[in-house]
Amino acid sequence: xxxxxxxxxxxxxxxxxxxxxxxxxxxxxxxAELRLAQDLLFFGYRDFTAGPDQILAELGMGRAHHRVLHxxxxxxxxxxxxxxxxxxxxxxxxxxxxxxxxxxxYVMQNPGRHDKRQRLLSLTEKGQTFERRLFECQREVIMRAxxxxxxxxxxxxxxxxxxxxxxxxxxxxxxxxxxxxx
Amino acid sequence: xxxxxxxxxxxxxxxxxxxxxxxxxxxxxxxAELRLAQDLLFFGYRDFTAGPDQILAELGMGRAHHRVLHxxxxxxxxxxxxxxxxxxxxxxxxxxxxxxxxxxxYVMQNPGRHDKRQRLLSLTEKGQTFERRLFECQREVIMRAxxxxxxxxxxxxxxxxxxxxxxxxxxxxxxxxxxxxx
DNA sequence: CGCTTTGGTCAGCATTGTTGACGCTTCTCC
DNA sequence: GGAGAAGCGTCAACAATGCTGACCAAAGCG
Numbered sequence: 309x310x311x312x313x314x315x316x317x318x319x320x321x322x323x324x325x326x327x328x329x330x331x332x333x334x335x336x337x338x339x340a341e342l343r344l345a346q347d348l349l350f351f352g353y354r355d356f357t358a359g360p361d362q363i364l365a366e367l368g369m370g371r372a373h374h375r376v377l378h379x380x381x382x383x384x385x386x387x388x389x390x391x392x393x394x395x396x397x398x399x400x401x402x403x404x405x406x407x408x409x410x411x412x413x414y415v416m417q418n419p420g421r422h423d424k425r426q427r428l429l430s431l432t433e434k435g436q437t438f439e440r441r442l443f444e445c446q447r448e449v450i451m452r453a454x455x456x457x458x459x460x461x462x463x464x465x466x467x468x469x470x471x472x473x474x475x476x477x478x479x480x481x482x483x484x485x486x487x488x489x490x
Numbered sequence: 491x492x493x494x495x496x497x498x499x500x501x502x503x504x505x506x507x508x509x510x511x512x513x514x515x516x517x518x519x520x521x522a523e524l525r526l527a528q529d530l531l532f533f534g535y536r537d538f539t540a541g542p543d544q545i546l547a548e549l550g551m552g553r554a555h556h557r558v559l560h561x562x563x564x565x566x567x568x569x570x571x572x573x574x575x576x577x578x579x580x581x582x583x584x585x586x587x588x589x590x591x592x593x594x595x596y597v598m599q600n601p602g603r604h605d606k607r608q609r610l611l612s613l614t615e616k617g618q619t620f621e622r623r624l625f626e627c628q629r630e631v632i633m634r635a636x637x638x639x640x641x642x643x644x645x646x647x648x649x650x651x652x653x654x655x656x657x658x659x660x661x662x663x664x665x666x667x668x669x670x671x672x
Numbered sequence: 673c674g675c676t677t678t679g680g681t682c683a684g685c686a687t688t689g690t691t692g693a694c695g696c697t698t699c700t701c702c
Numbered sequence: 703g704g705a706g707a708a709g710c711g712t713c714a715a716c717a718a719t720g721c722t723g724a725c726c727a728a729a730g731c732g
Binding site for chain 2: 708709710711712713
C-alpha cells in the first residue's frame with residue numbers, strides 16, 4: 309500500500325527461511341500482501357465448501373454433517389470424545405448432527421472393547437457412499453487447483469496452512485496423516 | 491492411501507506445470523493428499539478466524555461484522571450492491587450487520603455523487619481503529635506463517651488458493667489488489 | 673463404595689444465512 | 703413527462719450451527 313513492487317509475488321528468488329533474510333525477501337510481509345491473504349482465505353474457503361453444501365442441502369443436512377462424515381470416515385472407530393476434540397465444538401452441537409446421521413443409517417456406533425463406555429463411530433456402507441460423493445465434489449476442485457499450481461506450490465500451500473493453525477490442529481493433522489499410511 | 495511416498499511433499503523437484511508432467515510429479519494428487527487438503531482448509535480457516543472472533547464477541551459482534559468492516563475498509567466508497575456481490579449474501583443478511591455498524595458509528599454512508607440512489611460506504615475513524623485492531627490480530631498469524639514458510643511457499647499458497655475459488659472470487663481479488671496500488 | 677470419565681439429553685439463546693413480499697427514491701429511456 | 707427499472711431498506715419467518723447450564727446413566731477405577 310505504501311511501497312511498490314508489482315509482480316514481486318512471482319520472483320523465484322531466495323528460498324532461505326527467516327535467518328539472514330534480506331529486506332527484499334520480506335516484501336511479501338507488506339500490509340497489502342497480508343490483506344490479500346485474508347481475502348484468499350475467505351473466498352477460497354467459501355468456494356471450496358460450496359459444492360458439498362449444495363448436495364448436503366438437498367438432503368436436509370449442513371456443513372456440520374459433512375465434517376462428522378469426513379472425520380469418522382478418516383478415523384473409523386473414533387470415539388465421541390476424540391471427534392469433539394477434533395471439531396472443537398460442544399457435545400450438544402455434535403449431538404445435534406450425529407444423532408440424525410446415526411438414525412438415518414450413515415454412521416454406526418459400537419461399544420468399545422476395552423472401555424464399554426465408549427461408542428466407537430464408523431461409517432456404514434451408506435455413509436461411505438455418501439461421504440465419497442461429497443469428497444469427489446471437492447476432489448475435483450483441489451485436483452484442478454493443485455495441478456494448475458504445480459507440486460512446489462502445493463508444498464508451499466501446505467506449509468503456510470500449517471503455519472496458520474494452532475498446535476492442537478497441527479497435532480491432529482499429524483495424527484490423521486499417520487493413520488492413513490499404516 | 492494406496493501407494494506409499496513418505497516425505498514426497500518435501501521434494502524440490504520439477505516445477506513444470508501440467509504439460510508433460512511425469513507420474514512421479516502427480517503423486518501429490520493421491521487421495522491421501524487431497525484428504526489432507528480438506529483438513530488443512532478446515533483447521534486453517536477455523537484457527538485463522540478465531541482471534542478476531544473473540545474480540546468481536548466482546549462487542550456483541552460476529553464474523554459477518556468483520557467481513558463488512560474489512561471490505562468497506564479495503565474499498566472506501568463501495569456501494570451496497572458491490573458489497574453484496576463480494577460477500578455473496580442477501581440484502582437482508584447484510585442489512586442485519588450493516589445497520590448496527592452504521593448506528594454505532596463504525597461505518598458511514600454518503601449518497602453517490604453521480605447516482606444519488608447509491609449509499610457509498612466507508613469507515614469512520616472509529617471503524618478504522620476497530621478494523622485495524624482486528625487486522626493486527628490476524629496480521630501476526632499470517633506474518634508468522636509466511637515468514638516460517640518462506641517467500642516461495644507464500645507464492646505457492648496464493649496460487650493454490652486462487653485455484654480453489656471460482657471466477658467471480660478471482661475477479662474480485664484482482665480488483666481488490668488493483669485498488670490498493672493506485 | 674465413592675469418584676471420575678464418557679456419553680446423552682433437554683431447554684434456551686445468538687449469529688448468520690435463507691425466501692418472500694413490499695415500499696421509497698432515483699435514474700433511464702421512450 | 704411518465705413508465706419501468708435499478709438501488710436500497712425493511713418486515714416476517716425459517717434453518718443451520720454454534721453456545722451455556724443443568725442433569726442423568728453407565729462404566730471404570732482406586
